[in-house]
Amino acid sequence: MKALTNAPLDAEIIAVGSEMLTAERVDTNSLYLTGELNNLGVEVVFKCVIGDHRDRLADAVQRSLGRSAIVILSGGLGPTEDDVTREAVAQALGRQLIFRPAISAALEQRFARTKRKMSEVNKRQAFVMEGAEVLLNDRGTAPGQWIEASGSVAILLPGPPHELKSMFARECLPRLARLVPRQAIRTAFLRITGMPESDLDALISPVYKKYQNPVTTILAASGDLQVHLRARCSTVAEAEALLSEVTAPIAALLGDRLYSRTGDPLEVVVGNLLRQQQATVAVAESCTGGMLGARFTSTPGSSDYFLGGFITYSDRLKTDLLGVSPETLKEFGAVSPETAEAMAIGARARTASTYAIAVTGIAGPGGATEQKPVGLVYVALAGVAGTLVVNRQFLGDRQRIRIFTTQMALDLLRRRLLGLA
Numbered sequence: 001m002k003a004l005t006n007a008p009l010d011a012e013i014i015a016v017g018s019e020m021l022t023a024e025r026v027d028t029n030s031l032y033l034t035g036e037l038n039n040l041g042v043e044v045v046f047k048c049v050i051g052d053h054r055d056r057l058a059d060a061v062q063r064s065l066g067r068s069a070i071v072i073l074s075g076g077l078g079p080t081e082d083d084v085t086r087e088a089v090a091q092a093l094g095r096q097l098i099f100r101p102a103i104s105a106a107l108e109q110r111f112a113r114t115k116r117k118m119s120e121v122n123k124r125q126a127f128v129m130e131g132a133e134v135l136l137n138d139r140g141t142a143p144g145q146w147i148e149a150s151g152s153v154a155i156l157l158p159g160p161p162h163e164l165k166s167m168f169a170r171e172c173l174p175r176l177a178r179l180v181p182r183q184a185i186r187t188a189f190l191r192i193t194g195m196p197e198s199d200l201d202a203l204i205s206p207v208y209k210k211y212q213n214p215v216t217t218i219l220a221a222s223g224d225l226q227v228h229l230r231a232r233c234s235t236v237a238e239a240e241a242l243l244s245e246v247t248a249p250i251a252a253l254l255g256d257r258l259y260s261r262t263g264d265p266l267e268v269v270v271g272n273l274l275r276q277q278q279a280t281v282a283v284a285e286s287c288t289g290g291m292l293g294a295r296f297t298s299t300p301g302s303s304d305y306f307l308g309g310f311i312t313y314s315d316r317l318k319t320d321l322l323g324v325s326p327e328t329l330k331e332f333g334a335v336s337p338e339t340a341e342a343m344a345i346g347a348r349a350r351t352a353s354t355y356a357i358a359v360t361g362i363a364g365p366g367g368a369t370e371q372k373p374v375g376l377v378y379v380a381l382a383g384v385a386g387t388l389v390v391n392r393q394f395l396g397d398r399q400r401i402r403i404f405t406t407q408m409a410l411d412l413l414r415r416r417l418l419g420l421a
Contacts, residue, residue, distance in 0.1 A: 008183050008232055009069040010045045011037050014060055016076035016085050017159060018051035029074045029157075029164050036168065040176055041183025042070060043232060052076065057088035065092065065152045070176070075159030077142035079122045085156055086145070090129045093149050097127040103134065107141055135171040139163040146175065153179065183232055186239040188214075188247050189263035190227040192254055193411050200225050204250045211246055222400055223407035224266065256420050259411070266410045267295040273417040274305035279354035281413065283309035284322055284347035286334065286360040287377065292406045307351045312343065322346030335360050335372050337380070337389040344382035355416070356382045357409050363398045375401050379409045381416060388412070 013034070015027040027049055034044045045068065050057050057076075064071040076085030090097050103126035111118040125142050128134055135144030135156075140163040145156040155172055157164045192200060197220040204227065208216040214231035229246055233239040251258055260269050274281060283292050289311055296306040310321050315334055318324040323346040324339055332338040343358035361377030368374040375394040380387055390412060394404045415421070 009042050009180055010067075011042050011070035011072065012046040012048075012064040012068045013044060014057070014064065014071065014073045015047070015049045016052070016057060016073055017049075018082070020049045020075070021051050027074075029159070029161055032161070032165060033072055033074070033168065036173065037070070037176075038185045040173075040180050041185050041232060042176075042180060043185065043230075052082040052084055054084040054088045054091065057084060058091040061089050061092040061154065065149065065154060069152050070155070071152065072155045072157060074157045074164055077125065077144065077156060077158050079119070079124050079141070083124070086124075086127055086129070089145075089147070089154055089156060093129065093147065093154070095129045095131060095147070098130055099123075100126050100128050100134070103128070103143060110141060135167050137163055137167055138170070139166050144171065146172070182234060184234070184236040184239045185230060185232045186236060186243060187231075188227075188229040188243040189261065190229075190247065190250065190254070190258055191260040191263065191265070192225040192227065192257050193223055193259055193266060193407055194257050195225070197225060200227075200254075203253050207249045207253070208246065214242060214246055216246075222403040226263075256415070256418070259414060266407060266414065268299050270410050270414050270417070271296065271299050271302055271305060273414065274354075275301075277417060279417070280305050280307050280351075281355045281357065282307045282347045282351040282353040284343040284356065284358040285309060285311050286313055286318070286343070286358075287363045288359045288361075288402050288405055289313065291402055292357065292359060292409055295406055295410065307353050310347055310350075318343060322350070333372070335362055335376060335378065337378050337391065340378035340380035341382075341387050341389050344380035344387055348382045354383065355413060357413060358382070359405055359409055361401070361405060363401045363405075365398060377401070377405045377408070379405065379412055381409075381412050383416060385416075388416070 013030045015030060019025045020027055030047050037044055050060055073085055076083045086097060104123050107122055108118045128145060129147055132145040132147040135146055137143050137158060140158055140160060142158040144167050147154050157167055197218060201218055214229040217228045219226040229243055231239040231242045233242060259266060285292055293309045296302050312318040312321055315329050319326055322343050324342040328338050328342055340358050340360050344356045347358060348356035358380040362368050362372055362374050364374035378389060378391045380389045392408055394401045
């Protein structure tokens, strides 16, 4: 068995099964396969899901094998009429399916061990494409197949994840290791907050557009931006050196808006800073209804620095639990810098925390006025140096506004902990 090529290899993954095209099922096999292929230095360039239709599947396989060195199919190797993967790949390659009595006998023995008689339909699983190698299945009845043709390889794997993973690890990885030229894929993860996606791209695109390798991807989600840079080189050292070359000028442009180079979310970064400074934090939440506290406590070990909090949705609880004066609420309203400040001060005093963050706002869709529209939020941070209050006007639905608010609150604390403006 010789290497497919000396050049870097690309792969495609085809998930087979009409059930995968419904709202009830998700293709998770491709995530596992992508990770394993990336570890070998193989880039996955295309994924698709195709129902149990032989002609459509055969057409997809033919096209995939014409453009990629490795094509992996998952599912459709069962014994029933709607399991068409074997037939479709044979059709795409112009190969015959040959009955293997030894496979059929092994299947019968497997059923006999469980004191069951094998159904005649299970013999369909004993048909193998001419020229294919059989991949043994130690977790189920469907054997896989490995077939090389015209400089590419097609790999047929069963659909159940526990069967697929075991077969791929035992039967496929050793074969691929011999076929795949030595390559390394490494990824740099930069996380940014406090700027729109379009502004981020305008800022850093003059850097990353100079390179085809690494490939740069920008992801955006409710106030949190991620820049992924994937480098593929001959060695790990070369890939890491290339990533350093590209990320250094990008990081310089981002400045203090870059909060993580490890992929850690903002709550983990803030938690680590609190732990390093032996500081604690408490929260007082109105419009976010506990979401800020949930982000803090989503991190294992957060009890080192997170003391607890108050969900004071009503004016009465703002007064009873946090000490916000009725006069402040009457004069300025619950959504105001004055109330946010009083909430933060009250939470810090009642918990003896180093810092306290308070959130109040109008998440919508109702409750707004002309002076206080939906999306208006105030975040207050109380600490030894005094209390800072900031406000923002977020757009979007209720959930989006609340997520943006927690992101802003965490970043406010991050900046205070780092001594940033």
